[in-house]
Amino acid sequence: MSNRKEGSTVWYIPDGFIPVKSSGNLESHEAICVLNCNEQDAETQVTVYFEDQEPIENIQVLVQGKRTKHIRTDWLDGSGRKIPKGVPYALRLESNLPVIVQFSRMDATQAENTLMTTMAYPAEQ
Incomplete structure (x- = not known):
């Protein structure tokens, strides 16, 4: 095994949008x-x-060692404010340790659901 660093301490997700309405059960x-x-x-x-x-x-989120954490963006709460539906937004995640970040979107606005996932953008260290 190598001693190379895994992950980054700063990550960006520039395209966020939570639809106002969903269809079906999801x-x-x-x-x-x-x-x-x-x-x-x-x-x-x-x-x-x-x-x-x-x-x-x-918005503080603890991720335990040797674990993964899935953070729903519509559940994030900072100083009593949440991300409103139907409003474009972007995210920056900073960490005291190098981590790996992935972003996923479940679009349930149509009769058929769509799942999109992509790696977030790591900032240079």
């Missing part, structure tokens, strides 16, 4: 999946950016 939503390969717990902080309003800052 609810449209988006999620950040954080993989922490470290022995120690990772202390992460999420910032939500908008086109026409101040960001939601300092």
Whole structure:
């Protein structure tokens, strides 16, 4: 095994949007999946950016060591503010330890559901 660093401490997700309405039994939503390969717990902080309003800052999420955490973006709450449905947003996730971040979107607005997933963008260290 090598001693190379796994992950990054800053990640960006520029395209977020939670639809107002869903159809069928599933609810449209988006999620950040954080993989922490470290022995120690990772202390992460999420910032939500908008086109026409101040960001939601300092959303703290703990990801235990050697674990993964799925974070529904519609459940994020920072200082009593949540991401509104029908509003474009972007995310920055910062961590005290290198982690790996993936972003997923479940679109249940049509008769057939669509699942999209992509790696977040890691900032250079």
